[in-house]
Amino acid sequence: xxxIPEALAAIILEASEETISQTGFxxxxxxxxxxxxxxxxxxxxxxxRRFYRGDDAASAIAALGVLPSVLMATRLIIAWEDSDLRxxxxxxxxxxxxxxxxxxASFDRHVLRWHPFRAxxxxxxxAARARVTWATPARYENVPLLAPIEALLAVWREFRGDxxxRxxxxxQQAGYEVNWASPxxxx
Numbered sequence: 236x237x238x239i240p241e242a243l244a245a246i247i248l249e250a251s252e253e254t255i256s257q258t259g260f261x262x263x264x265x266x267x268x269x270x271x272x273x274x275x276x277x278x279x280x281x282x283x284r285r286f287y288r289g290d291d292a293a294s295a296i297a298a299l300g301v302l303p304s305v306l307m308a309t310r311l312i313i314a315w316e317d318s319d320l321r322x323x324x325x326x327x328x329x330x331x332x333x334x335x336x337x338x339x340a341s342f343d344r345h346v347l348r349w350h351p352f353r354a355x356x357x358x359x360x361x362a363a364r365a366r367v368t369w370a371t372p373a374r375y376e377n378v379p380l381l382a383p384i385e386a387l388l389a390v391w392r393e394f395r396g397d398x399x400x401r402x403x404x405x406x407q408q409a410g411y412e413v414n415w416a417s418p419x420x421x422x
Contacts, residue, residue, distance in 0.1 A: 239277055240312055243267060244337050247314050248350055251335050252367045255354055259364035261316035263412075266299040266387065269310035277416050278306060284410030292323040296383035298406070300390030302413065305402045307394050313338040313384060317349075324383065334370075338380065340388055347380070349373045 247267075254262045267280040281302050286295040296315075303311055318331035334351035351370040357363040380388075395402075403413050 240269070240310070240339055243277070243312060244339075244348065247312070247337060248335055248369075251314070251316070252352075252369075255352075255367050256357070256363045256365050259354075261319040262314070264296055264299065264313070264315035264320060266303060267312040267314070268303045268306060268308045269312075270306065271309040275416065276310075278308065279413070279415040281406065281414070282412035286323065288323050289325050292320070292325075293383040293386070296320070297386035297390055298409075298411070300387040300392075301395070302402055302406060303391040304393050304395045305397045305399050308391065309341070311338075311340045311388075311391060313340065313387065315384075320381065320383075324381065326381075338384065340391075342392060344377055345380070345388070347375045347378050349375070 251262050254260065264283040265280050268278040269276050270278055281299055283295050283299055286292045314335065314337050316333065317336050318333045321331045332351060333354060334349050337348040339346045350372045353368045354365045357366050407413055
């Protein structure tokens with residue numbers, strides 16, 4: 236059986252590169268949801284709503300933990316572009332390194348995977364807006380995370396007894412994109 240989280244990480248990176256190349260923009264932060272005690276462990280994902288810099292950005296990211304909490308998810312993969320998120324959070328400093336961050340989280344641990352890249356303007360006449368060049372990735376276990384990511388994990392680990400349909404609808408009405416996985420025919 237394939238390692239679904241590993242395969243998903245590759246898909247997230249490929250989709251991120253495509254988004255950056257075609258639009259010149261970073262993908263929105265997102266959380267991918269797993270229920271490992273189910274036959275179809277991958278449930279789907281939620282993409283963050285658009286947000287203003289500062290507290291609104293932190294609040295939007297933390298709220299990504301709500302649906303996984305209601306689902307009583309057992310594992311999450313959280314993805315974001317680090318420079319973009321640090322800028323949105325108005326963290327001190329400037330010139331943050333660009334890179335996709337993937338955090339694979341369980342209840343008691345997490346692994347952060349750092350995938351640095353450089354994006355340059357695509358050559359004139361190219362269909363793409365940017366050209367992405369990946370650098371050497373790195374892997375870190377149980378390192379400190381940005382405060383809103385820690386808040387997302389705390390929200391998830393609360394296990395809310397809320398109504399699933401209402402929760403998904405409220406997230407969508409607030410601007411979050413909720414995407415449910417489809418079962419594979421014949422499986």
